[in-house]
Amino acid sequence: MALEHEDVRRAAHLARLSLNDDEAAHYADDIRRILEMVDRLQAVDTQGVAPLAHPLDSTQRLRADEVTEGDERERFQRCAPAVEDGLYLVPRVVE
Amino acid sequence: MHDKTLTELATALAAGEFSSRELTESLLARIQRFDGELNSFITVTGDEALAAADAADSTRARGEAGPLNGLPLALKDIFCTQGVRTSCGSRMLDNFVSPYNATLVEKLATAGTVCLGKTNMDEFAMGSSNENSYYGPVKNPWDLSAVPGGSSGGSAAAVAASLVPAALGTDTGGSVRQPAAFCGITGLKPTYGRVSRYGMVAYASSLDQAGPMARTAEDCALLLGAIAGHDPRDSTSVARGVPNYRAELDASLSGLKIGLPKEYFGDGLDPAVATAVREAIAVYESLGASVREVSLPHTELAIPAYYVIAPAEASSNLSRFDGVRFGHRCENPTDLIDLYKRSRAEGFGEEVKRRILIGTHTLSEGFFDAYYKKAQQVRRLIRQDFLDAFEEVDVLMGPAAPTPAFDLGANKDPVSMYLQDIYTIAINLAGIPGISVPAGFANDRPIGLQVLGPHFAEQHLLNVAHQFQQVTDWHRCRPAFAGENA
Amino acid sequence: MMQWETVIGLEVHVQLATQSKIFSGASTAFGSQPNSQACAVDLGLPGVLPVLNEAAVAMAVQFGLAIDAEIPETSVFDRKNYFYPDLPKGYQTSQMYHPIVGPGEVEVALDDGSTKRVRVHHAHLEEDAGKSLHEDYHGMTGIDLNRAGTPLLEIVSEPDMRSAKEAVGYIRAIHAIVTYLGISDGNMAEGSMRCDVNVSVRPKGQEAFGTRAEIKNVNSFRFVEKAIACETQRQIELIEDGGTVIQETRLYDPEADETRSMRTKEEANDYRYFPCPDLLPVVLDRAYVDHLRSSLPELPAEKRARFESELGLSSYDAGVLSSSRPMAEYFEAVKQVCGDAKQAANWVQGELSGQLNREGIDIAESPVTAEQLGGLVKRVIDGTINGKAAKQVFIALWNDEGQTADELIDAKGLKQVTDSGAIEAMIDSVIADSPVQVAQYREAEDDKRGKMIGYFVGQVMKASRGTANPQQVNALLKEKLDQA
Structure with a gap:
C-alpha cells in the first residue's frame, strides 16, 4: 500500500503534531520504507486466524465499587502548566 | 565493594562488613566520577539515596532487614517516582515530577532497597541504541565509541560500569535483553503480566514488561522476587503466586532439552556472535543437556507485526501528552490546536514522532484491517510457533542480537535499526520470558546468549542461566573503563 | 403537496449510579470542587492503568435483561481516539465492536393508550468526559475533570420512531427502566441522562432512509420534542426548496428554537478505534447473569400490564401510575392500606399529584406519606367521612397538623353524621x-x-x-x- 505525502499530513493532523513541509517529506520517505517492510504481512494467509490482542488468554478482573481515592488536586496540579481556581486552563474552546 | 554482585553485597551487609550508607556513598562517588562520560543517569538522587540507606541501616539494626535491605540500584527513568523527575528520556517530561510511585517502585522501596537515580533511555523506550534520548546518548563502557543498546541503555551501562550493582529496565521488543547483551550483563524479561505495569510510562501496553538487569542470574532472581506479583491496579497483571526464584537455581540441567530455532542462525547473524553462541550451547551439552534444531516459521514476520502493533498502541498511549495537565507546553499558544500541535512537536523527538505517525496512519480508516487486524492475526501465529516448540523442548537458545554493540551513529536508517531486534521482538509478541546471559566477546564487545522459556517459566530460565554462570566467567569480566586502574 | 415522514433514532447516554468511577476509585458525586474528584487515573497521568468497576458491569447487564436483550458472553473495550481538553487521555474508553448489551426491545406507551415496540441496536459501557467551563479566565477555558471517568451506558436505538412524541415516549420508557432498576438517578438537569437525536425525513411510502442529521446533547424531554420538530421542518423546507440534507452534527438552541450546524468546516473524524490493550475481554459467566436476572425488580411495562389486568385500572391510569418507580410504589402502598385500587388511583392522580405539581415537589418527597393517604382513603370508602371532609383532612395532613387521618377526623369533628x-x-x-x-x-x-x-x-x-x-x-x- 503506497503511502502518499497527504497520508502523512493527515496522520500528523490527527496526532496533533505540527510538521513543516520538509519534515513531512522526510517522514513520508521513512514511513513509506517502513510500511514496505510491514507489507510482508500481506503475503501470509491468515484466513480463520483470530486476532490476538493480548499474549495471555486471561479475562478482565472486576474491581469492587468503592471510593478509594481522595482529593489530591493540590499535589496533582503542581505539575500542571496552567491552573486557576482548581481548573486546568487551555486556550478558549469555541463550540 | 562496587565489583560485588547484588547477592554478595546482601551477604556483606548482613555480615556488617559495611553499612548501606558506606556502600551508597561509595557508589555515588563513582557515579560522580565516571558518569559524566558515560551519561547513564538522567537524574542522580543522592540525598534521597542516603536517607534511604540510613533507613535501611536502622532497619537492619532493629533486626528487621529483609533479603534486599540496603541494596543499591537504579531505575530506568520510565518508572514514576514520587517527588523525583520522571522524564522517560523526553523533553516532553523534562519538567515532570511524578506525584505518585509506580507499583514496582513501591515494592522495591518497601523491600528496603536504595535507589541511586534514574537511568537514561531511548525516549519513551523507542529505540535500540539509546541514541534517541533528549539527554544525549549513553556510551558503552566496554567501548566508548559503541552504543550500549536500547532502550534500557542507561541501566545496562550503569551496571556494566559498576556504578550500581543492578538496575530495572523495561522490555517492549528487546529493551532489557539487547542492552544487557551489548553491555555484558544479565537481563531478564519476565512473562507479560508477571510484573505490574502500573506507574511505568506506557509505550506499547500489550508488549511492555519490566525486568531486572544485573551481573548474574542469581541477582536477577533476587530482584524478580521483589517486583513480581499481582497488582490490583493493573488489569493485565496476572493473579498467580510468586515462587521463590532462587529455590531452583542449583537444580541440575541433566536431561534439559534445548531447541535451537533455525531461523535464529540464518543470514544476517554476525559469525563471531554465532560462534560464541554455539560455544555456549556446547557448555550446556557438557552439563547434560541435549540439543536439537526447531523451527519458528513465522520469525521473519515478527518485526513487521511489531511495527504495526507497537506504534499503534504508542500513538494512542502518547496522546495524553497534550500540554494541558502535565509535561511540556509551548509558549503563547494562539489557540487549542496550536497548543496541541506545537507542544507535541516540541516535546517529542524524531523517533517518537515517526512511530506516532506510523501508528496513527495504520489505525486510520481504510487501513485498520490491512495493518492492525492482520498484525494481530500474525501475532497469534507467532505465539503458536513458540507454543509448538515448547511441546518439543524445554528452552530455546540463540543470540540476543545479530551483532555485538555497533558504533554510535552507525545506524542512521530506521529500518536497518529496527532489524536489529530480529531475535528479541517475537518474544514480546508471544508474551514469553527471555533472559540474556553474557557469553563471550567479539572485538572486545560483549555477546549475549538468549534463553527463552514458556509462559511463567522464569524460575527455570534463571536456573538454566545460573548453571551456565557456575561454569563460565563471562559475567565476571569488567570493562577497563571505570575499572580499578581507571 | 408531498407527504413527509420523519425517521428518528436515539442515542441515550445514561450515567450509572455507581459510587466510584468506571476505571478508578475516585468518587462520582456531583457538584464537588473542580478537579477534587479527578484521581491519577482520571487525569491520565503517565503510567496509570484502568481497572473495571463491577457495579458498572452489573448495571449494564441489568439494563440489558430489562429490555430482553442478548447478553453476549464476551465484551471488549476499545479506544476512541481524539483530542479534546475534557478528554484527558486523548482517547475515550468505549465499546465499539463487542458491546456488553446486544439487541433488545423497549415498549413505549403512547398518549392514545397504545404501545409501540422500539428496537435497541445495542448498549455499551464507556467513560464520561470532563467539563469545559467557558467563563472568562483571561480569554482561557477552564477544565474540570471531576466527571471524567463516570460510567455511562450508551443505549443506541434502531431508527424506529416516526414522530417527536414517539421519541419522547421512548426516552420516558428508558428513563423509567433505569430508575426502576436504580442504575441511574435519571436526573436530566444534572446531565445524568443525555440524548443525541438522529433525524431524517423521507417521502411517505419511500423505503430508503433520507440523510440524517445528528442533534447532539439534547437534555430534556421537552427539548427533544422541540428539537425534532424544528429539525424536521428544516429538512423538509430544505428539500422542498431544492436543497439536500448533509450528514452532520447539529446543536439545538432552545432560545432561538432552531438547530445549528456544529462546525462550519466539517472536520473529518477518524477515531481510530482499536481494542484497549490495558483492559482484557470482559467475560460474563451464566451464573452471574442468571443471578442478576433473578434479582430484577418488576419493570414498568410489567407493572402497567398488571395494573390493568389485576387491578382493573384503565390503560391511562395504569400508564401514569407505572411511569416512575416512586409513583408506582406510592400508589401500591396506598392501595395496600385502603384496599381499593381505583380509589387509590383517583387519590394519587387527583388530589396528591395536583398538590405536588402546584408545589413542585417530587412524589418521593411528598409530605403526605402513602400510609397516611391510604388511611384517609380508607375512611372515605367506609363512609366515616365524606369527600368534602376528606379534602380537608388531606390538606391538614399535608400541613403536618396531625399524624393520621383518624386523628384529624376526630380532632376536627369531621366524622360523617349518619344518625x-x-x-x-x-x-x-x-x-x-x-x-x-x-x-x-x-x-x-x-x-x-x-x-x-x-x-x-x-x-x-x-x-x-x-x-x-x-x-x-x-x-x-x-x-x-x-x-x-
Whole structure:
C-alpha cells in the first residue's frame, strides 16, 4: 500500500503534531520504507486466524465499587502548566 | 565493594562488613566520577539515596532487614517516582515530577532497597541504541565509541560500569535483553503480566514488561522476587503466586532439552556472535543437556507485526501528552490546536514522532484491517510457533542480537535499526520470558546468549542461566573503563 | 403537496449510579470542587492503568435483561481516539465492536393508550468526559475533570420512531427502566441522562432512509420534542426548496428554537478505534447473569400490564401510575392500606399529584406519606367521612397538623353524621325555615324537583358543617318534601 505525502499530513493532523513541509517529506520517505517492510504481512494467509490482542488468554478482573481515592488536586496540579481556581486552563474552546 | 554482585553485597551487609550508607556513598562517588562520560543517569538522587540507606541501616539494626535491605540500584527513568523527575528520556517530561510511585517502585522501596537515580533511555523506550534520548546518548563502557543498546541503555551501562550493582529496565521488543547483551550483563524479561505495569510510562501496553538487569542470574532472581506479583491496579497483571526464584537455581540441567530455532542462525547473524553462541550451547551439552534444531516459521514476520502493533498502541498511549495537565507546553499558544500541535512537536523527538505517525496512519480508516487486524492475526501465529516448540523442548537458545554493540551513529536508517531486534521482538509478541546471559566477546564487545522459556517459566530460565554462570566467567569480566586502574 | 415522514433514532447516554468511577476509585458525586474528584487515573497521568468497576458491569447487564436483550458472553473495550481538553487521555474508553448489551426491545406507551415496540441496536459501557467551563479566565477555558471517568451506558436505538412524541415516549420508557432498576438517578438537569437525536425525513411510502442529521446533547424531554420538530421542518423546507440534507452534527438552541450546524468546516473524524490493550475481554459467566436476572425488580411495562389486568385500572391510569418507580410504589402502598385500587388511583392522580405539581415537589418527597393517604382513603370508602371532609383532612395532613387521618377526623369533628334522627332534626328545621322554597318545590313538576332539592341539601349540609352523609340527606329530604 503506497503511502502518499497527504497520508502523512493527515496522520500528523490527527496526532496533533505540527510538521513543516520538509519534515513531512522526510517522514513520508521513512514511513513509506517502513510500511514496505510491514507489507510482508500481506503475503501470509491468515484466513480463520483470530486476532490476538493480548499474549495471555486471561479475562478482565472486576474491581469492587468503592471510593478509594481522595482529593489530591493540590499535589496533582503542581505539575500542571496552567491552573486557576482548581481548573486546568487551555486556550478558549469555541463550540 | 562496587565489583560485588547484588547477592554478595546482601551477604556483606548482613555480615556488617559495611553499612548501606558506606556502600551508597561509595557508589555515588563513582557515579560522580565516571558518569559524566558515560551519561547513564538522567537524574542522580543522592540525598534521597542516603536517607534511604540510613533507613535501611536502622532497619537492619532493629533486626528487621529483609533479603534486599540496603541494596543499591537504579531505575530506568520510565518508572514514576514520587517527588523525583520522571522524564522517560523526553523533553516532553523534562519538567515532570511524578506525584505518585509506580507499583514496582513501591515494592522495591518497601523491600528496603536504595535507589541511586534514574537511568537514561531511548525516549519513551523507542529505540535500540539509546541514541534517541533528549539527554544525549549513553556510551558503552566496554567501548566508548559503541552504543550500549536500547532502550534500557542507561541501566545496562550503569551496571556494566559498576556504578550500581543492578538496575530495572523495561522490555517492549528487546529493551532489557539487547542492552544487557551489548553491555555484558544479565537481563531478564519476565512473562507479560508477571510484573505490574502500573506507574511505568506506557509505550506499547500489550508488549511492555519490566525486568531486572544485573551481573548474574542469581541477582536477577533476587530482584524478580521483589517486583513480581499481582497488582490490583493493573488489569493485565496476572493473579498467580510468586515462587521463590532462587529455590531452583542449583537444580541440575541433566536431561534439559534445548531447541535451537533455525531461523535464529540464518543470514544476517554476525559469525563471531554465532560462534560464541554455539560455544555456549556446547557448555550446556557438557552439563547434560541435549540439543536439537526447531523451527519458528513465522520469525521473519515478527518485526513487521511489531511495527504495526507497537506504534499503534504508542500513538494512542502518547496522546495524553497534550500540554494541558502535565509535561511540556509551548509558549503563547494562539489557540487549542496550536497548543496541541506545537507542544507535541516540541516535546517529542524524531523517533517518537515517526512511530506516532506510523501508528496513527495504520489505525486510520481504510487501513485498520490491512495493518492492525492482520498484525494481530500474525501475532497469534507467532505465539503458536513458540507454543509448538515448547511441546518439543524445554528452552530455546540463540543470540540476543545479530551483532555485538555497533558504533554510535552507525545506524542512521530506521529500518536497518529496527532489524536489529530480529531475535528479541517475537518474544514480546508471544508474551514469553527471555533472559540474556553474557557469553563471550567479539572485538572486545560483549555477546549475549538468549534463553527463552514458556509462559511463567522464569524460575527455570534463571536456573538454566545460573548453571551456565557456575561454569563460565563471562559475567565476571569488567570493562577497563571505570575499572580499578581507571 | 408531498407527504413527509420523519425517521428518528436515539442515542441515550445514561450515567450509572455507581459510587466510584468506571476505571478508578475516585468518587462520582456531583457538584464537588473542580478537579477534587479527578484521581491519577482520571487525569491520565503517565503510567496509570484502568481497572473495571463491577457495579458498572452489573448495571449494564441489568439494563440489558430489562429490555430482553442478548447478553453476549464476551465484551471488549476499545479506544476512541481524539483530542479534546475534557478528554484527558486523548482517547475515550468505549465499546465499539463487542458491546456488553446486544439487541433488545423497549415498549413505549403512547398518549392514545397504545404501545409501540422500539428496537435497541445495542448498549455499551464507556467513560464520561470532563467539563469545559467557558467563563472568562483571561480569554482561557477552564477544565474540570471531576466527571471524567463516570460510567455511562450508551443505549443506541434502531431508527424506529416516526414522530417527536414517539421519541419522547421512548426516552420516558428508558428513563423509567433505569430508575426502576436504580442504575441511574435519571436526573436530566444534572446531565445524568443525555440524548443525541438522529433525524431524517423521507417521502411517505419511500423505503430508503433520507440523510440524517445528528442533534447532539439534547437534555430534556421537552427539548427533544422541540428539537425534532424544528429539525424536521428544516429538512423538509430544505428539500422542498431544492436543497439536500448533509450528514452532520447539529446543536439545538432552545432560545432561538432552531438547530445549528456544529462546525462550519466539517472536520473529518477518524477515531481510530482499536481494542484497549490495558483492559482484557470482559467475560460474563451464566451464573452471574442468571443471578442478576433473578434479582430484577418488576419493570414498568410489567407493572402497567398488571395494573390493568389485576387491578382493573384503565390503560391511562395504569400508564401514569407505572411511569416512575416512586409513583408506582406510592400508589401500591396506598392501595395496600385502603384496599381499593381505583380509589387509590383517583387519590394519587387527583388530589396528591395536583398538590405536588402546584408545589413542585417530587412524589418521593411528598409530605403526605402513602400510609397516611391510604388511611384517609380508607375512611372515605367506609363512609366515616365524606369527600368534602376528606379534602380537608388531606390538606391538614399535608400541613403536618396531625399524624393520621383518624386523628384529624376526630380532632376536627369531621366524622360523617349518619344518625337519621339527627339528620331528620336538621331537615325539619331547614324545612321550617324555608317556607317559600318548600312551596315552590311542591308546586313544581316532578322532573324539575330533582334540581330544586339541591338548595335544601346545601342548607342541611351547612347546618351539619359538612359532616352529614349527603346520600342520606338527599333521601330523607325527598321523603319529607314529597309527603304533604
